[in-house]
Amino acid sequence: MPQNFSTPDLSQTRLGVSFFEQPAVDVAKQLLGVIMNRRLGGQILRARIIETEAYLGPKDLASHSSKGRTARTEVMFGPPGRAYVYFIYGTYDMFNVIVGVPGEAEAVLFRAAEPLDGWQADLSGPGKLARAFRITRADNASDLTGDEIYFESDPDYRPRILKTKRIGVAYAKHWQHRLLRFIDAKSPVAAKLRR
DNA sequence: ATGTCGATTTAC
């Protein structure tokens, strides 16, 4: 039986480690429009990412890595493409991906997304996004290029990228003013995001 | 051992 060698390889659209090896700002921007996948038992939860924030390492006073290497931030100083999940306000888990050069502790926070495939969920905020995707501290340090949580590019989708200051980082001296939050203005959900 | 405060959300 002759094999069909021209069968499209769907995994080509899946984002690998090299994508996450880029600087945080690049990853944060390129993540807009990307499809996030989470395998839960038999089904897969999917959503298009529409809001992210970049955190630039120990020098960035808004980043947890500016506190140095601690039990909590340890994963930030590790290899890119891994999850950094932390608990805050006694209620929410925040989902991030480590990016850039290992040891430089850059990260991107996932802040909002549009559910796909008829999935009814409110993903407009980092706490709500993580909760809906069932992501908790148990997922900390997990590989985001594997089969549990992974990302697919959608070359046909072109986001309209809006830049603003990051949310909730007023304590971060001059870093609070940096335009490190990225929103896809094309998304209907973008209209109701916090300003 | 104790106090402060947060990469948020929701309700008043």
Added chain:
DNA sequence: TAAATCGACATC
């Protein structure tokens, strides 16, 4: 505009 809620981190 403020309360909820608890763990990380700093300080005593």
